[in-house]
Amino acid sequence: MQLFPLFTDLRGRTALVIGAGLVADRKIHLLLSAGARVVVGAHAAHPQVQARAQAGEVELCLAPFDPAWLDEAWLVIAATNDRALNRRIADAAAARRLFCNVVDDAELSSAQVPAIVDRAPITIAISSSGSAPVIARRLRERIESLFDPALGALASLAQRKRAAIRQARPDLRTRRDFYDWLLDGPVLSALRRSRADEAEAALDQALSQNTQAPAGKVLLVGAGPGDPGLLTLRGLRALNEADVILADRLVSPEVLALARRDAQVIDVGKTLGGPHETTQARIHALMVSHARQGRCVVRLKGGDPMVFGRGGEELQHLKRHGIAYEVVPGITAALACGAYAGIPLTHRDHAQSLTLATAHRRAGAGGGTVDDRPGNGQTRVYYMGVNRLPTLREQLLADGLTPTTPCAIVENGSRVNQRVLHGTLASMEALAHAHAIQSPALVLVGAVTALGMELGWFGQSLHAQKTCRPRENMQQAIA
Template structure:
């Protein structure tokens, strides 16, 4: 069956629904969203439908089905649990040239109710011709992640200015380019930031120019620790819209594969032994260069840009240069690695606080903090610690932390190659050396780390 896709205006038009159960209730809620005049025929109604009838939002014809119920209807939905009755209703509807939908019976249908992605007034409908509604639902879920909810408000704004846009851009190609700018540029950006007045002002100003201005932007995107499934919806959307992607060394290839195929991807990761300040200056220069050329630049960072990611420095640079920016948070490594190791970072019996600490910092920065770090009843999550394990173990014990304190190292956390090593703080350096632990690895120290042997659920566990 090949269906013709059609969007129907049902406002104040009668739709007859036969059946008053839970299935009918779902259909009726969708119809009411379209301002249809819904009439429900059934001996009884669900509590929710009865409330709608009491409130005057639907009309209830109590009793068993009668042909007269189809009078003046534009559409008919049969939602009873009696297939013979459903077939009779379908035959009568077709005889009157009424479109009929019989729930869960595609052979009797002359129209199907699709799965909907609602960005009103923008609506996206997905149909499997009634044969595989679960597949249609899964497709809808995937599409939902691609479109920001602000797209509805942006569509409404474009509708209000449609005539003005047509007058200002009478040539078709110029008008298409303008709409592309409207969606991808500062107007769409303002809508995503819940600034509708700014969006309308930008649109109005652009209509008085000969062509839409080119204005670039940088989006700082946290890519998470490695598993592509941990990307946020906004992060995925940014990757699909990016013209240029500046990515760190630890961003997994599987994540970069989700980006727009024609996006320019530039590796800007810092490596051991490099002058990191010089590398950071290059990153700043690349962001500025491409944004000035009107491109959407995604600065893709492992974990979260604001947790040991120098995201604050990059934002300050962009602000100083007058370049628009946005931040999409990512799941930081401490949260993700702990979760994939079965380690709760806080626990009412073992840890009332958690500290995120970088072992790669300016000289002597940790010296004054050792007494605080060595306290019990807290979890320490050390980033970039592989080269400092001997120092960490020695200093924590020297300042009062018991050598029997549990630790966990999660190497390549959340990735297929994840390895988990657990043991006691006093044995940390030797165990890590024995198993050749390498970066990237997250070190967790504290009583909660002792839960890992029983609660770990992902990847390989190394013998202590």
């Protein structure tokens, strides 16, 4: 390796920054966060640095560079825009055997400031040895997404309890197992929910009971509409915590590819016309069974688990059986399909309300559409409606919508094979049949759907040859 990685304790020690522009201010901020005594020398200072000096955060010396400034320094940072001056500073530091970082100049630097992932007291530093700082920055962005923000709080708690942990677990192997339990069990989960007292109580109880067997839990995770880039950071971390993943049919392979490699993946997807209740009962049984074996179970659902995903029923089942659970929201299909089709679900001029509904209802749960009598400014989004277009059309016409009301169907929303079909309430069934539209697909109804013909930016757009222009469709719908 070209550089020796080293973490330095600068608390109360002098760090000298030469230069007082915005670049220098960013280094000053990092040094202050590490507890350093910061001295800044420059012939002129940016107002932000002057404000720091006035607030007593730094000591500011406005004068030409003087090598004597280095006499009390432990670390030197040269942040001027004069390379000749930066070289003089680096030479003066080398003569005193001081490490010097020359910003954006690896050749003159004897020390470099890495890209940092801060989960204090845990710190992750990434360096490209000065050869490609942009790559180091991009790596930092990726690593940021993998590490739970609550890890810092966990490390601080473990540090406070270190003596108690060593006393209760004198054997190195059992102590390592206990730290694994801290990462996988209820302590981190409680800290993630901002319940520090609950986390400490769980740790103390585990120590007093002399047990480190992990308690099982279930995470209901929304996988989003299919594009892996729309998976939330918390969802990504859940996939990397999972021992078992119960995956729906609508979860894309690209999202599953992000999961922990050794996780057991079980397909629990429901097929169209299949025995849904039997499948749901199996899902309930699998969640409870694996959680009771001490495993972290991720129930992975397309979209959001609490929007037409039977998430509420699954939480009720877990609650009845005493299983710990968390919910990780996902981007629901209505939001994603609208965005990727260029259809604003609300619009100040044309749509002041939004209704999300399912075209598929449980027997005995009440028939018809939701009670949302049409107004001029309404958008309706129907989940699971593409196979019920005739019934849906008749219900909407009965509700008072006109046959010329603009509609759209978004098939495979946000995925590489997305198709958006534009038409009207009268023509949509025939168009869907002509283009062989298949599930998963979302039906959107309302004046704003016509905007997708001019604002669409992703995937393939389909519409009848004689379809009115978007503005004309809108005016017809509003009229």
